[in-house]
Amino acid sequence: MTLDHEELSRRVQSDVNDSYDEEYELELDDRILDELVGAETGELSSEDKEQRRLYFRELFRLQGELVKLQDWVASTGHKVVILFEGRDAAGKGGVIKRITQRLNPRVCRVAALPAPNDRERTQWYFQRYISHLPAAGEMVLFDRSWYNRAGVERVMGFCDDEQYEEFFRSVPEFEKMLVRSGIQLIKYWFSISDEEQHLRFLGRIHDPLRQWKLSPMDLESRRRWEEYTKAKEVMLERTHIAEAPWWVVQADNKKTARLNCIHHLLQQMPYEEIKRPSIELPERIRHDDYVRQPVDERLFVPEIY
Template identity: 80%
Template sequence: MNSIDEDVMRRIRNDLIDSYDEELEMELEDQTVAQLTGEEPINSSEQDKERRRQYFRELFRLQGELVKLQDWVIATGHKVVILFEGRDAAGKGGVIKRITQRLNPRVCRVAALPAPNDRERTQWYFQRYVAHLPAAGEMVLFDRSWYNRAGVERVMGFCTDAQYEEFFRTVPEFEKMLVRSGVQIIKYWFSISDDEQNLRFLGRIHDPLKQWKLSPMDLESRRRWEEYTRAKEIMLERTHIAEAPWWVVQADDKKKARLNCIHHLLAQMPYQETQHPPVVLPERIRHDDYVRQPVPQDIVVPEVY
């Protein structure tokens, strides 16, 4: 695209602002964006500012509930697997980051597997995923999952027709087996429109901090939009089972998608607040003969800021 109209550029700029908000969230507690940065967002109306304030307030409230959920998972020995699927740039990584942001990485782990190597291609298809399944008191979030075979592998020709059909025969039984063994499976598909994916890809092209996210596979997926749509429809139809149903998150609005997904996730488990004994900080032991040695200046990081 050689020229981009003013409306698209405005939307790209707004998307970039949103992306900077995402990074601010990692440090932001009860401060407003203005307090943290010393300035208001560019061309933001009062309505936009209020929406952002509401978003942050609700995000922090939901993250507080996620901490309670984490405590319940530990206390009960619950095992849960959460799958995040969707088109490139659908916002899977954003919601995963918001879910894990305040949680213990030893309890809530993310599995984002690369393409299988030569040895893994000869294994049982599900074998490399099994190694990442949770033990008691753990949550595992799969940023893409075994459903790669029903999506990218099918569309890009990385599996045969026989392998594709065998996947659909096997995956319901595989998931039922996991559920019978005590693993809860929650499956999310992040749905975005043709126009919104196009906008997000343009945003990545125009943002030097995000250009690395655009791979040749992403660009090819854009060209094959309709093939991915057909593959998605078949996947949902053939793998939506009572033991592990699919849930579709409307994701054109990234912030709303995050909040809706987290709110829905919390409703999938009967968690309760876990009571903890009060934490008392012990007194530090001091010894009269202890003298702290000075740190050699040549190994101190320069205080540039």
């Protein structure tokens, strides 16, 4: 079947639109929270519409720059590790999704390690993170990292005082070693207020699609807000080094936090656009004696929609 130019253009545009729909779907989380705290449902105001338009315009522009960054990283063999830390519901996962959304997972991948198993607890503390470090031409985004020891492990009593102090002795040397080996290390702390975390937890409680995000550990962290604050303050003070400084993202507003973080990330590397060779779609080879065989109807997924 041969499509005319108009139909072909329409189909291509439809495919492009479908790819952007994913971002709109991700925004449902924010809209549900807005409704929960009493925001007006129904028609958006003119100001809200304009803010939404500006957000998507900037997000798509920044994602275009991330694609250029990805090509530069792959072309130059650069190695990047980006740590995302912060309280539960601070928005780490949201910004990671927007960064990786249009990128090649072979170049930019996410490491989100579960709690250590019995064997891993007997290893050198940093050992289980090392296998996730990048090779040349790769970016690795850690959704939480070795800083678990300075946060949740300290507050919940999963490490003793000696292990805690050893972490602070070791982590600056560990990170300096990574940087000397040619890995660029960027560390972000997503900062939200007491009130904002409270609202976001309520949003998860009342949304059956997101209740899975609330673990017993998350609920306990809410109760121990002040202990987490003290642990965070110690962590930032003792691990902010010239080779790998901390960057704090103000995250009470999810959308501006995403844009600010991505914009800042792009400023950390001297990337430039890598010229790609022009692409031409080759003509498909056709054979007069080829006959496509019918597929047994029992194999098809029912078309309910």
